[in-house]
Amino acid sequence: MERLNRAMLESLQTPGLEIGPRRELPVKAMQFGEGNFLRAFIDWMIDKSNEAGKFNGMVQLIQPLPQGTADLINRQEGLYTLILRGMENGKAAEYKRVITCVKGCLKTSDEWEKVVECACLPTLEVVFSNTTEAGIEYKPEPYTPGQSQKTFPAKVTSLLFERFQAGRKGLLFVPCELIDRNGGKLRECILRYAADWKLGDTFVSYVENECAFVNTLVDRIVAGYPRAEAADYCAKLGYEDDLLDCGEIFHLFVVEGDEKFRAKLPFAEAGLNLIWTRNQAPYRSRKVRFLNGGHTSSVLAAYLAGFDFVDQMTSDPLFGRYLRTALFEEVFPTVQLPDDEKRAFAESIIDRFLNPFANHQLISISLNSISKWQVRVLPSLLDYLKITGRLPKVLTFSLAALLAFYRGTETADGKWEGKREKGSYPISDDPEKIRFINECYAKLDADGDTSAFVRNILGRNDFWGQDLTAVPGLADAVSDDLAAIRREGVVPAVEQLLEA
Incomplete structure (x- = not known):
């Protein structure tokens, strides 16, 4: 042709x-x-x-x-x-x-x-x-x-x-x-x-x-x-x-x-x-926190669990529940709009994620996940903590999943690859950030100190726009979640998370 x-x-x-x-x-x-x-x-x-x-x-x-x-x-x-x-x-x-x-x-x-x-x-x-x-x-x-x-x-x-x-x-x-x-x-x-x-x-x-x-x-x-x-x-x-x-x-x-x-x-x-x-703030908060935050808080864990597409993840009983927990229980109270409007928008997000024709690959959403997590998820996490006095469990877990996803090796051409059960995958982000995380992994492999590993990374202002070790309880919670992922695998870790 x-x-x-x-x-x-x-x-x-x-x-x-x-x-x-x-x-x-x-x-x-x-x-x-x-x-x-x-x-x-x-x-x-x-x-x-x-x-x-x-x-x-x-x-x-x-x-x-x-x-x-x-x-x-x-x-x-x-x-x-x-x-x-x-x-x-x-x-x-x-x-x-x-x-x-x-x-x-x-x-x-x-x-x-x-x-x-x-x-x-x-x-x-x-x-x-x-x-x-x-x-x-x-x-x-x-x-x-x-x-x-x-x-x-x-x-x-x-x-x-x-x-x-x-x-x-x-x-x-x-x-x-x-x-x-x-x-x-x-x-x-x-x-x-x-x-x-x-x-x-x-x-x-x-x-x-x-x-x-x-x-x-x-x-x-x-x-x-x-x-x-x-x-x-x-x-x-x-x-x-x-x-x-x-x-x-x-x-x-x-x-x-x-x-x-x-x-x-x-x-x-x-x-x-x-x-x-004259003011896009309400539109932005609604869209970024529900749609983009829904993507970034869920796709890395789902990818490590073996899923490849957004509709597969969303229709899965476990990860569908994981996503709904993030949107309806954790993001929901942080968006300053009427409840009916928020609920309708969140339901529309689920419908769009379930679109059987989209073929939206999780790996494509993973591009630059560090800056995406900072912009799309962190504001909801901090506001939820401020409103309720406790950390949102799924949004917190998503940070541990990010750290797990970023474990990889540098290839001969300077790119980075991670591994899951289905094979290798590209880690696409600032190479210096990926390299730093994997230098921390080398120390973790040597001393087994997950808490020190997490604190070294969460303390990087240039990653997150602030020192996340100053957020009460966050470093400890992420350490526990990451340890569970490394010890049992992402699916059992998510199951335990949602039952907690």
């Missing part, structure tokens, strides 16, 4: 397949991150808005890391098929669409000049990003004109300075990283680099007054490439597509910012579920 390409679009007549607008449009958006989520969320929204005649622009993807999918994206001329699946009105529904709004993908590692050229385009208006919870952070580094910086905010600062020097108008920044006040934090990082690099007061004024940074909340479960079904899908579609992307039908995009920027993001006007608000 022929690989998906733009020349074939006119002749494609696959039943049920939508095809985005075929016309060439100017590049209006730059997107840092070429992964499954943004392609199933932001790029889908741009494509649908182009179809409605509202956005009328292409998006240039940027691969911010040395490894990624840029080569695959460019080989398919920016095209890929998005498959949205779920239940609608009690019936299975599926939508297939060739996304046509992607211009291509540039690598910051070896195409920096082209990235700069894109950043200086007069048609450019918006910058999207999703560099995970660990992406928007300030780390001191020297300014290297003509070369890519290291951190994402430093890259953006360098590019924005190039745009400023070229006399171009300011940009709207729409970060999609799942951290509180993501736009404000990106702005703070840029201003710190501008001061470090002595880029001048005029540039600082440009960032502060001519650029805008909105805070966002994104919500759609995206499973990504349907490996087990890819061959069947391609046979039905009539072409090869190495970038198939699968997600649920549900979507929500909450933007906190001045409505004067609404025209640059005309997604609601195209019939999509975008909410503009």
